[in-house]
Amino acid sequence: MTTVCTALPDQLRLLLVDDHRIFLDGLSLALAPLCPDLRVQTAHNAAEAETCLRRQDFDLILLDLRLPDLPGLELLQRWQRQGRMTPVAILSASDSSLDAQAALAAGALGFIPKSADGDDLRRAVTRVLLGETLPAPGVGEKPQLTPRQQEILLLLADGLPNKAISRHLGVAEDTVKTHLKALFQELGVHTRTACVSAARQRGWL
Incomplete structure (x- = not known):
């Protein structure tokens, strides 16, 4: 993990958007080794995420597809229409390849399953932070329609x-x-x- 992280800056600011507080706590801990000064802000719904974005800039947003006040996909599309340049990766419990393709089509740079372990999560987030677009998982498999x-x-x-x-x-x-x-x-x-x-x-x- 050390060799991967050396390509990242010493300070990063991430916004995590998910309505499950315990999951956010675990996610923050899992991402802590990314860099020496990782600053994590959390939002539990779309409205809180919008407030956070008005107050400060972030290097990356990790966005859940299922939010209580607005679907994550619609929130992502709203940001695209606004011309927001902050990279967004979807972090979802869904294993549907069509969900992943819809997220990428809407402008996300990656689709990371919540089932990923800490190392896989950090590798995926690092790749997105370095400007890569992650391929949709499950390509070539029979998609599971939502x-x-x-x-x-x-x-x-x-x-x-x-x-x-x-x-x-x-x-x-x-x-x-x-x-x-x-x-x-x-x-x-x-x-x-x-x-x-x-x-x-x-x-x-």
Whole structure:
């Protein structure tokens, strides 16, 4: 771990966004060896994260996908629209490759499973801090659709446009587009019709 950390500066400031306080405590301890002066700020929801970002700058944000007040994906998309340059990596309990691809499509630089051990976590965070984009896990495996992706795929098969899908599910239209982009990438298609056809061939519909 020492050889990996020598490439990082002596001081780093991280923002950890997750609503599980005990997990945040463990995460802070696991990240402590990254550098001599690691400063960790925590936020338990999207509103607290926004407040933290207004007050100071961070070298990296570790963001959970499941927040109590706003989905992490929508918060990430909001930051992208605002032109925020702070690198973001998703840290999630999800093992869905489509979740990972949706996060990367929305602008995240990595998708780190919460099941990762301390060494793997520090290696992944170090790579992102050094400017790398981590590949989505599980590439080449059969993806596990999340409930939201299943809903979007079913509504797509019914012929609904993005705006109608977003209204029906109560999510932002950008979120629908991001999930569709991930589905298109996974299926190797470029149109909605081809997406539905390929999904049927794979038994997803």
